[in-house]
Amino acid sequence: MEKAAVQQDGLLIPLIDFSKFLNGTEAQKLETAQAILKGFQTAGFIYLKNIPITPETRAHVFGTSAKLFKLSQEEKMACAWTTPQANRGYSEPGREKVSLLTEADEVEKVRAAAPDIKESFEIGRENEPGHPNQWPVEKGELVGFKDTMTKFFDDCNALQVEVMRAIAVGMGIDPGYFDSYVDVGDNTLRLLHYPAVDKKVFQINPGQVRAGEHSDYGSITLLFQDQRGGLQVKSPNGQFVDATPIEDTCVVNAGDLLMRWSNDTIKSTIHRVVEPPQAEGDVHPPRYSIAYFCNPNFKNFIEAIPGTYATEAEKKYPGINSGEYLVQRLTATY
Helix, strand or coil, X not given: CCCEEEEECCEEEEEEECHHHHHCCHHHHHHHHHHHHHHHHHCCEEEEECCCCCHHHHHHHHHHHHHHHCCCHHHHHCCECCCCCCCCEEECCCCCCCCCCCCHHHXXXXXXXXXXXXXXXXXXXXXXXXXXXXXXXXXXXXXXXXXHHHHHHHHHHHHHHHHHHHHHHHHCCCCCCCHHHCCCCCCEXXXXXXXXXXXXXXXXXXXXXXXXXXXXXXXXXXXXXXXXXXXXXXXXXXXXXXXXXXXXXXXXXXXXXXXXXXCCCCCCCCEEECCCCCCEXXXXXXXXXXXXXXXXXXXXXXXXXXXXCCCHHHCCCCCEXXXXXXXXXXXXXX
């Protein structure tokens, strides 16, 4: 029986040993896949341990990410984020405002009142026509940055393929059902830095957060946290619960497009990043996290997965092109 990573206020997020799906017996694979699916259906979140990405790789990527954010603002802005279609490059603090709103003018009002306290750097797949990655100049500590991040992008892509296979096995459909939807790698690796911040910032403005409450847009998100904390997930009872970091795990959550794809049988749960539980004196130290946002191939048409409806009338959403859907969502966010 897997133990709970989080269990509070009606929210149970399971901690699942993913090696049993990858390398276990047929019975262990099925049991693990069903636990993964149940976690997505009930909480929308799971924690995975014993994934193929080693702690050493993870530590190296986090260290490399921190070096990027140490660059001058001028150097970072030379790689500035440009368009929702490209979704690559650097976003300065306050540029993005994640929220539950979908209209750009409404998002702007919220951004002005309480901007998210974070900066980020987006990396897409290499060689996408018309949308090159915005790589920083590699000198000094940043030598090897591109190589590190492209390798990690590929590692995460391989992991998401296996998680999607686990979902398929859990649903009782062909294990390779999703393979042709995720073979291009139209995903986004996001490096995140939440700068050190004085505790007073949160006291002066009670609405201040490090990242506003939102759901993710795509199929699944792989999240690698440091040990600072601050991630919270909304419980079925409407309260935000701490998703406390557990060393050498990956938090995986379902996104809006997977919820739609599954005909609402899988949950895309609202979450946010708030003031961490503990400060050092009067200051919260920097927080780093890395998110890998997974999407169906942008060219693919997404309709309800077989088995999630009995008749055409039970389909809750019309089919939609994956790429068009994601551009719509990003356009409102930035």
